Amino acid sequence: MKESAKMQAIVVASQKELQASTSLSKEFSRRSFLRQSVALAGGAGTLGIASTAAMADPLPIPPSNQVMGAPLVAGYGMPSKYEANVIRRRSDVLVNKQNLSDWSMTPLQSTPGIVTPNGLFYERHHNGVPDINPDTHKLVVHGMVSKPLVLTMSDLMRYPTVTKFHFMECSGNGLTDWLKPASKTVQQTHGLLSCAQWTGVPLSWVLDEAGIDPKATWIVAEGADASGHLRSLPLDRIIDEAMLAYAMNGEMLRSENGFPLRLMIPGWEGNVSIKWLRRIKAGTEPWHVRGETARYTDPMPDGKWRKFSFEMEAKSVITNPSGSMKIKPGYNEITGFAWSGKGKIAAVDVSVDGGKNWQPARLEEPVLDKCLTRFNFNWNWQGGPAVIASRAVDSTGYVQPTVDDIKKVRAITGFVQHHNGIFPWNVSANGEVTNGIG
Amino acid sequence: MVLVKKIIIITAGLTLLAACSTSQNTAPKNTSGAAFGKPIAEQDLQAWNIDIRTQDGLGLPAGQGNAVAGEKIYNAKCASCHGPDAKGGPVFGTMVGGIGSFTTNARVLTPGSMYPYAPILFDYVRRAMPMDKPQSLTNDEVYALSAYILNLNGLVGKTDEMNSKTLAAVKMPNRDGFMVDDRPDTHAVRCMTNCKQ
Numbered sequence: 001m002k003e004s005a006k007m008q009a010i011v012v013a014s015q016k017e018l019q020a021s022t023s024l025s026k027e028f029s030r031r032s033f034l035r036q037s038v039a040l041a042g043g044a045g046t047l048g049i050a051s052t053a054a055m056a057d058p059l060p061i062p063p064s065n066q067v068m069g070a071p072l073v074a075g076y077g078m079p080s081k082y083e084a085n086v087i088r089r090r091s092d093v094l095v096n097k098q099n100l101s102d103w104s105m106t107p108l109q110s111t112p113g114i115v116t117p118n119g120l121f122y123e124r125h126h127n128g129v130p131d132i133n134p135d136t137h138k139l140v141v142h143g144m145v146s147k148p149l150v151l152t153m154s155d156l157m158r159y160p161t162v163t164k165f166h167f168m169e170c171s172g173n174g175l176t177d178w179l180k181p182a183s184k185t186v187q188q189t190h191g192l193l194s195c196a197q198w199t200g201v202p203l204s205w206v207l208d209e210a211g212i213d214p215k216a217t218w219i220v221a222e223g224a225d226a227s228g229h230l231r232s233l234p235l236d237r238i239i240d241e242a243m244l245a246y247a248m249n250g251e252m253l254r255s256e257n258g259f260p261l262r263l264m265i266p267g268w269e270g271n272v273s274i275k276w277l278r279r280i281k282a283g284t285e286p287w288h289v290r291g292e293t294a295r296y297t298d299p300m301p302d303g304k305w306r307k308f309s310f311e312m313e314a315k316s317v318i319t320n321p322s323g324s325m326k327i328k329p330g331y332n333e334i335t336g337f338a339w340s341g342k343g344k345i346a347a348v349d350v351s352v353d354g355g356k357n358w359q360p361a362r363l364e365e366p367v368l369d370k371c372l373t374r375f376n377f378n379w380n381w382q383g384g385p386a387v388i389a390s391r392a393v394d395s396t397g398y399v400q401p402t403v404d405d406i407k408k409v410r411a412i413t414g415f416v417q418h419h420n421g422i423f424p425w426n427v428s429a430n431g432e433v434t435n436g437i438g
Numbered sequence: 439m440v441l442v443k444k445i446i447i448i449t450a451g452l453t454l455l456a457a458c459s460t461s462q463n464t465a466p467k468n469t470s471g472a473a474f475g476k477p478i479a480e481q482d483l484q485a486w487n488i489d490i491r492t493q494d495g496l497g498l499p500a501g502q503g504n505a506v507a508g509e510k511i512y513n514a515k516c517a518s519c520h521g522p523d524a525k526g527g528p529v530f531g532t533m534v535g536g537i538g539s540f541t542t543n544a545r546v547l548t549p550g551s552m553y554p555y556a557p558i559l560f561d562y563v564r565r566a567m568p569m570d571k572p573q574s575l576t577n578d579e580v581y582a583l584s585a586y587i588l589n590l591n592g593l594v595g596k597t598d599e600m601n602s603k604t605l606a607a608v609k610m611p612n613r614d615g616f617m618v619d620d621r622p623d624t625h626a627v628r629c630m631t632n633c634k635q
Contacts, residue, residue: 097529100569127569140483141475148483149475159472205468209475220489226572228565230489279486288492290562293616294552300617303541305552309619349628355635358628393628401624409623413543 079119086110088120089191093176093183100128101227103170105191108319108337114165114364114372116194118249122270123256124170124192126227126291130276134252134260137224139206139244143281146211153246153260159201162243164266165371167195167339169312171269171296174419178403178412181435186322189423189435193337195372198264200245203238207282216282220289221263224278231272232286233265237310241266244277267341267370268310269417271296298418299411306410312341314400315420316348316375316392327381327431334361334377340394345373347393352379354387354424354436355402361390381427387436389424403437488565488573492555495606502601503582505589511579512586515568524590529569534590537611550591554616556608559584581605 079086088104096102103124106116116122123129134153142148170192176182183189207219222230233242245264246253253259258275265273271291286292286308297305316338321327334352338345344367349358361375375390392400403412403421410416424436480487490497512524521527524534536546545551549559564580566572575583585600593608594600600608 127566127572140478140486142478142480142483142487147475148478148480150478150483151475155474155476158474159468160470202468205472206475208467209473222489226566226569228488228572230565281487281489283491285491285493287489287561288555288558289489290553290558293492293554293558294547294549297616299540299545303615305540305612305616306619307616309621311621313621347628349630356633358630358633391628398622399626399628401626405624405626414545414547 083110086120088123089187091176091183091188093188101126103172103192105187106194107187108191108193108317109186109322109325114195114337114366114374115249116196118196118251118254118257121194121196121248121254121257122168122170122192124172124270125256126225126229128226129256130225131255132224132260132276137260137278139261139277140279141206141210141282142279143219143283144213144216145207145282146213147209149206149210151206156201156244156246156261159205161199162202163197163199164243165195165197165366165368166264166266167193167312167370167372168264168270168273169193169315169339169341171271171309171312171417172415174421174423175415175417177423177435177437178416178419178421180438183435184323186317186319189323189437190317190319192270193339193372195339196248197250198243198245199247200243200261200264203242203244203263203280204240206244207239207280212282216284218283218286220281220283220287221272221274221277222279222281223274224276229271229274229291230287230289231274231292232289233272233310234286234308235282238265238268265310267312269296269312272310296417298416299413301409301411309418310341312339313418313420314338314340314342314345314392314394314398316345316390316400317423318350318388318390318425321388321427321433322425323433323435325433327427327433329381329383329431332379332381334379334388334390336375336390337372338363338375338390338392339370339372340392340396340398341370342398343395344369344371345375345392346395346397348373348375349391349393350375350377350379351389351391352381352386355389355422358391381431383429383431385429386427387424388427389422389436391422488561490557490561492557492561495555495557495602498557498560498602498606499577500602501577501581502599503578503580503585504599505582505586505594505596507578508582508584508586508589511575511583515575516583519569524587533587537591540612540615548591549587550593550611552612553610554613556584556588556593556605556610559587560605 086107090104106120106122137153139151173192177189217235218232219235220230220232243264246261261277262275263273263277297307298309300306318334318336320335334350338348348361350361351358361377364374367373400422406421426434426436519527519529526532533548536548536551539546560580563583581600588594589596
């Protein structure tokens, strides 16, 4: 009892310490302090990999070797308390006055590999997260079908399963950072992006079972949330890949990501993958609801608005090093994500001189269709100011544009969606990394 | 002879494939035999069947209301978030004005300036408003609120009754303000050395 009380006190103390330093800037300034100290010890002024090769301190036995560890507690495991800073965050640039129609962003700088853990998967809700009992949840398929159907979750889970890795990105990802820097970290510039392994049933199977009219060309999909969020979708473009998903990353969907059932349209803007899916209706035209006219449309130079911009075009971003980090001269791995809503990533190029010269990065396996692809690049930073950026090329041959390329054909005013421009980070002479857009 | 037969079969097969790929709804079929949906009659799912095809009002229910009635409902159930006269409140911005602003660099998005079709108001208010009690308004209340917002935007008269016919007939200023996605609209080149910046 005494031991566990002591342990509890240690845990509480360390939690308090972490709470005191939850802001990213504090965390990074602490880390950069450590790095600077190391650099000083190694002799500041000499550059390169060998510059910090002073002798390390003698090693005492670590306390963890000498005391019993925490006893096993069966239950849902949580990340180490030392990772308490790796969390979803709301944007601190565009702060909503309420947190019901709101979004949280994935800490892309802290998610190695290509899979986003479920607790870090970005969120976008239009009126909060509903509490839905899977035992009572139902999906209805109707409209232009010969046999309207209702399916329970246990019905849906009896079908043969399909499992695929796909990214999901909000159409508004990057909307605060088009023309000048507003966000500090890659979590805030690009964190409406995540990737999961999805499991479910092909949408086409239940449409087929309901006897969909061959003349039906659109469906509308609707959620069971308090906004009744819905989107019209062109059947011929989604029918091969759309999935009724009930699981992600080896467990049932999280409530905030659609539990117990959501649509998953690979490669398309996230809001069409209707969460808490309750109804699919077939018809011959789009419905033109608020969410596909007044919202999720892009301003064009002639005063018009572009609608039904479904696919998220090829894009990439360097996640390490990225905004609010500090690097040391010598070897630095440049790494990040590339993705395309139209296929696979064919290549990623990296520039360390602001886009004048580019070199191919290494693509890490697996390279999958409509999925995050990890790229890596070896960089020996010589210590002067630098501008680093990545550029994706997808399997259709499409090359990620610059913001200047996009500005020529779209109006960048207000909350502009579908920002897939090349994103530079400035590296100052002392190694501080900042948002380099604009 | 055998060879000729094979060629004919292959050709026939290709023709069939080509025919399939140009027809509609050629999704991968479920060949497993699993089929677990339970038939339901359309009339038994009417409480869920609330979508409206806004360009022609298909799905608009019976009922009616005007801006006079709408103002009272608005002040009781909406003003605390949207502010007096729908000009913006503590939670949401204005729902009035902005017509003609889309050719300027400060586009003001309101139902009046942005919605291409008036039934969008009915569809959205019925399904999502008030935010703390969605799907609680009667159809008459939703028609009245739609009329009120349209009236504040100068698009219908104060006593004009909105119903399934008149609401769908309101001509919205931004009706022709949309174009369908035509991307890719950029054509970047994969330059590797001495590129223009």
